[in-house]
Amino acid sequence: xxxxxxxIIPEMPPLEREMIALRIANMLEEGSYVNLGIGIPTLVSNxxxxxxxxxQAEIGMLKSGPLAEEGQEEQDRINASCQFICAxxxxxxxxxxxxxAMIRGGRMNVAVLGALQVSAKGDLAGWNNPSRGLGxxxxxxxxxxxxxxxxxxxxxxxxxxxxxxxxxxxxxxxPLTAKACVDVIVTNYAVIDVTPDGLVLKEAIPGVTAxxxxxxxxxxxKVAADFKEMEL
Amino acid sequence: xxxxxxxIIPEMPPLEREMIALRIANMLEEGSYVNLGIGIPTLVSNxxxxxxxxxQAEIGMLKSGPLAEEGQEEQDRINASCQFICAxxxxxxxxxxxxxAMIRGGRMNVAVLGALQVSAKGDLAGWNNPSRGLGxxxxxxxxxxxxxxxxxxxxxxxxxxxxxxxxxxxxxxxPLTAKACVDVIVTNYAVIDVTPDGLVLKEAIPGVTAxxxxxxxxxxxKVAADFKEMEL
Amino acid sequence: xxxxxxxxxxxxKDVFDGAVIAxxxxxxxxxxxxxxxxxxxxxxxxxxIVAQQVGTGNEEILELVVNGQVKKVISNYPFPRSATKGxxxxxxxxxxxxxxxxxxxxxxxxxxxxxxxxxxxxxFYTPTGVGTVVAEGKEIRVFNGIENVLETALPVDxxxxxxxxxxxxxxxxxxxTARNYNNAMAMAGKVTIAEVETLVDAGGLxxxxxxxxxxxxxxxxxxxxxxxxxxxx
Amino acid sequence: xxxxxxxxxxxxKDVFDGAVIAxxxxxxxxxxxxxxxxxxxxxxxxxxIVAQQVGTGNEEILELVVNGQVKKVISNYPFPRSATKGxxxxxxxxxxxxxxxxxxxxxxxxxxxxxxxxxxxxxFYTPTGVGTVVAEGKEIRVFNGIENVLETALPVDxxxxxxxxxxxxxxxxxxxTARNYNNAMAMAGKVTIAEVETLVDAGGLxxxxxxxxxxxxxxxxxxxxxxxxxxxx
Numbered sequence: 043x044x045x046x047x048x049x050i051i052p053e054m055p056p057l058e059r060e061m062i063a064l065r066i067a068n069m070l071e072e073g074s075y076v077n078l079g080i081g082i083p084t085l086v087s088n089x090x091x092x093x094x095x096x097x098q099a100e101i102g103m104l105k106s107g108p109l110a111e112e113g114q115e116e117q118d119r120i121n122a123s124c125q126f127i128c129a130x131x132x133x134x135x136x137x138x139x140x141x142x143a144m145i146r147g148g149r150m151n152v153a154v155l156g157a158l159q160v161s162a163k164g165d166l167a168g169w170n171n172p173s174r175g176l177g178x179x180x181x182x183x184x185x186x187x188x189x190x191x192x193x194x195x196x197x198x199x200x201x202x203x204x205x206x207x208x209x210x211x212x213x214x215x216x217p218l219t220a221k222a223c224v225d226v227i228v229t230n231y232a233v234i235d236v237t238p239d240g241l242v243l244k245e246a247i248p249g250v251t252a253x254x255x256x257x258x259x260x261x262x263x264k265v266a267a268d269f270k271e272m273e274l
Numbered sequence: 275x276x277x278x279x280x281x282i283i284p285e286m287p288p289l290e291r292e293m294i295a296l297r298i299a300n301m302l303e304e305g306s307y308v309n310l311g312i313g314i315p316t317l318v319s320n321x322x323x324x325x326x327x328x329x330q331a332e333i334g335m336l337k338s339g340p341l342a343e344e345g346q347e348e349q350d351r352i353n354a355s356c357q358f359i360c361a362x363x364x365x366x367x368x369x370x371x372x373x374x375a376m377i378r379g380g381r382m383n384v385a386v387l388g389a390l391q392v393s394a395k396g397d398l399a400g401w402n403n404p405s406r407g408l409g410x411x412x413x414x415x416x417x418x419x420x421x422x423x424x425x426x427x428x429x430x431x432x433x434x435x436x437x438x439x440x441x442x443x444x445x446x447x448x449p450l451t452a453k454a455c456v457d458v459i460v461t462n463y464a465v466i467d468v469t470p471d472g473l474v475l476k477e478a479i480p481g482v483t484a485x486x487x488x489x490x491x492x493x494x495x496k497v498a499a500d501f502k503e504m505e506l
Numbered sequence: 507x508x509x510x511x512x513x514x515x516x517x518x519k520d521v522f523d524g525a526v527i528a529x530x531x532x533x534x535x536x537x538x539x540x541x542x543x544x545x546x547x548x549x550x551x552x553x554x555i556v557a558q559q560v561g562t563g564n565e566e567i568l569e570l571v572v573n574g575q576v577k578k579v580i581s582n583y584p585f586p587r588s589a590t591k592g593x594x595x596x597x598x599x600x601x602x603x604x605x606x607x608x609x610x611x612x613x614x615x616x617x618x619x620x621x622x623x624x625x626x627x628x629x630f631y632t633p634t635g636v637g638t639v640v641a642e643g644k645e646i647r648v649f650n651g652i653e654n655v656l657e658t659a660l661p662v663d664x665x666x667x668x669x670x671x672x673x674x675x676x677x678x679x680x681x682x683t684a685r686n687y688n689n690a691m692a693m694a695g696k697v698t699i700a701e702v703e704t705l706v707d708a709g710g711l712x713x714x715x716x717x718x719x720x721x722x723x724x725x726x727x728x729x730x731x732x733x734x735x736x737x738x739x
Numbered sequence: 740x741x742x743x744x745x746x747x748x749x750x751x752k753d754v755f756d757g758a759v760i761a762x763x764x765x766x767x768x769x770x771x772x773x774x775x776x777x778x779x780x781x782x783x784x785x786x787x788i789v790a791q792q793v794g795t796g797n798e799e800i801l802e803l804v805v806n807g808q809v810k811k812v813i814s815n816y817p818f819p820r821s822a823t824k825g826x827x828x829x830x831x832x833x834x835x836x837x838x839x840x841x842x843x844x845x846x847x848x849x850x851x852x853x854x855x856x857x858x859x860x861x862x863f864y865t866p867t868g869v870g871t872v873v874a875e876g877k878e879i880r881v882f883n884g885i886e887n888v889l890e891t892a893l894p895v896d897x898x899x900x901x902x903x904x905x906x907x908x909x910x911x912x913x914x915x916t917a918r919n920y921n922n923a924m925a926m927a928g929k930v931t932i933a934e935v936e937t938l939v940d941a942g943g944l945x946x947x948x949x950x951x952x953x954x955x956x957x958x959x960x961x962x963x964x965x966x967x968x969x970x971x972x
Contacts, residue, residue: 124766131709142847146626187847221870356533363942366949374614378859419614453637628882649861
């Protein structure tokens with residue numbers, strides 16, 4: 043029995059990854075330029091068809107379209123996750139120095155990023171899991187530029203690690219992607235804003251209370267005056 | 275009589291501006307990328323037809339061609355002197371940030387620049403004639419970047435100011451374009467190399483001696499072992 | 507994302523007193539003629555002009571100067587080439603009389619300051635200008651044995667640019683050497699306004715050959731092909 | 740100025756032991772497959788590789804690693820995405836065993852270091868990386884109330900790049916997102932070598948739509964359209 047441990051989670055099943063993505067898609071404003079990171083963030087693209095939102099692929103494309111269907115792949119047209127994608131009317135390609143000029147230069151209205159940990163101050167740790175044992179090197183990719191450069195950073199992640207540890211905590215213990223960069227955290231249980239006063243719980247999934255979320259979170263949460271059940 | 279002064283110049287007539295340009299054209303190596311400044315330097319372009327030399331127009335064009343003939347002008351195709359020019363097979367246009375990346379980045383084999391003064395150490399003063407009375411502002415344009423960035427800087431100028439003062443001097447008295455940047459000075463009387471040992475007289479026009487050139491120059495000249503009459 | 511405006515007047519309506527405005531163009535090529543002419547008809551004043559030429563080879567900006575709308579100029583080649591012509595030139599006179607302040611940079615530094623503003627980089631070191639008045643009062647630092655001067659980014663409130671073709675989402679294509687400062691200024695502008703000779707719908711431009719991606723451009727207005735006389739410089 | 744070479748072998752003949760080489764490409768797109776394969780067949784060693792991927796999604800560079808030709812890697816995303824796959828990956832093993840040194844940067848910093856090398860700018864400040872291991876031991880400086888880290892230019896001895904079309908004078912055009920690092924690396928290379936799918940004579944490309952002007956390119960070699968499997972990442 044010593045190899046096992048007890049984890050407290052709600053009775054209600056958490057959101058599927060697709061539903062986290064949907065909740066985030068509903069936060070995006072018309073007329074936005076948005077960059078979606080690898081993982082759950084990429085799924086947001088499934089929920090914005092027909093909306094006036096332009097996706098940037100940091101490899102060097104604006105208005106990147108849906109995944110290419112089998113047989114329709116163009117080997118020279120991929121996104122930052124190495125998936126074959128479609129072009130759309132109004133798409134453009136550019137070099138990657140220009141791509142990151144856009145990102146650092148504040149032209150992205152929103153970046154949706156995955157995370158390993160988020161702190162109460164909005165610090166983001168996402169690129170280096172120390173358990174891998176690679177020390178101070180790892181795959182940074184575009185994450186640090188996006189975290190620093192996007193006008194709004196939304197983190198999309200599961201509330202717990204696969205090992206059942208909370209990912210929202212007072213201080214990150216993993217190497218940081220950027221300090222004080224996260225604006226909103228959307229997990230499979232809750233929506234939490236990062237404010238100058240600390241973390242503010244805005245929404246929880248049906249059947250889960252604010253008290254439950256606090257117990258599942260290793261940082262103090264304030265409950266928003268307009269706290270409500272998450273709608274999808 | 276008090277408003278007049280006596281100036282000592284050789285009996286031999288100096289080179290025409292076109293001939294200064296020809297002497298410089300003969301210094302350029304095949305396979306070079308070259309930028310020509312305003313004034314005498316621009317005339318070098320008349321002497322390189324058919325040669326394997328690519329001219330850059332700093333406004334944002336490589337392989338800039340000859341002046342456009344009357345009636346053949348394209349209003350969107352000009353050089354840095356605001357002259358309508360022709361394109362050639364292999365020409366390319368680019369933005370001016372790229373144009374100056376090339377210049378500072380050491381891709382210009384040669385820049386040919388005009389000058390108001392050149393010092394014994396190769397300091398160049400070319401953008402600001404204090405007599406205009408504008409103080410520390412003036413028309414810098416691309417001169418400072420070219421002086422610093424080109425692998426070789428050839429100055430093309432008359433040996434004297436219009437007022438008969440020497441332009442080659444121990445120290446420049448005018449505001450500098452760049453320090454220690456000039457490699458070769460070609461005037462209407464002489465070719466002078468700038469070396470770590472100071473100015474070295476390489477050539478003088480027929481009928482003018484090394485001693486004459488020294489008298490016309492306000493900085494000490496060494497005479498090259500292979501000093502010779504200028505050939506055109 | 508339709509960024510098309512019906513008129514240049516509409517497109518520049520929110521330009522405010524004291525704004526910093528970049529104007530593209532290198533002598534006669536690539537100037538936002540119509541946007542600038544429209545600005546001269548508004549009452550806005552106290553402007554800081556960021557442009558290669560002021561007045562010489564740029565009659566539209568000269569009008570702003572003559573109107574007394576300009577407080578400061580940031581440039582690289584602002585004055586007439588000829589000293590004699592300069593003495594009679596309204597811009598040079600305003601500078602000599604202290605009515606307009608001037609800051610000058612080498613072109614490479616000038617354009618890199620704009621690009622850096624657009625690229626989210628606050629400062630850079632360049633070897634250009636070391637040992638000259640351009641470097642006076644600025645930090646000098648040696649890298650690899652070579653002295654460099656520290657220069658900072660130059661963001662602008664508005665960028666007025668001119669493109670050959672544009673689509674309604676702000677993607678732009680330039681023609682020949684009329685490209686010059688247009689891309690760097692588009693990047694630097696908090697609000698970038700592009701006049702285009704021909705406006706097309708999204709999809710009307712080849713995505714492999716867009717010079718300035720639409721994300722840098724807030725407004726687009728069609729103005730037709732300009733009729734240009736050769737500029738006097 | 741004919742820069743065309745008859746073969747990739749000829750084009751890379753002077754690559755020397757200890758050279759710093761940049762390889763373009765972002766996962767499967769825009770990699771100089773043929774140049775890199777040719778390099779794996781030479782005996783050169785002690786190389787420093789500058790590339791986004793090493794091995795994952797880049798089997799050609801993996802070959803250099805397996806051959807023991809690589810001493811150091813400068814990258815932004817060098818390891819397999821999956822930790823499990825990483826344990827078995829020859830590059831990651833070489834790093835864990837200390838046989839290959841690794842330096843990592845955020846993409847924006849990585850590519851700007853290359854561009855700066857090509858643009859003759861020795862250093863720049865960026866807000867990216869502040870407060871992370873990337874900034875450790877580097878100068879931090881506040882501009883406009885925001886902390887930035889000082890990063891320096893990254894010149895390379897050789898840049899291996901891949902273009903869609905090229906002319907004999909080195910002018911290049913890229914296709915879709917295969918453009919990625921090709922331009923910045925072309926700028927950074929002391930000797931830039933471009934493999935192109937189609938080689939044309941000077942005049943065969945539209946001068947308004949050249950992505951990398953020939954001045955940045957020393958050698959061009961035609962290799963045809965690559966046959967690519969989707970990369971495993």
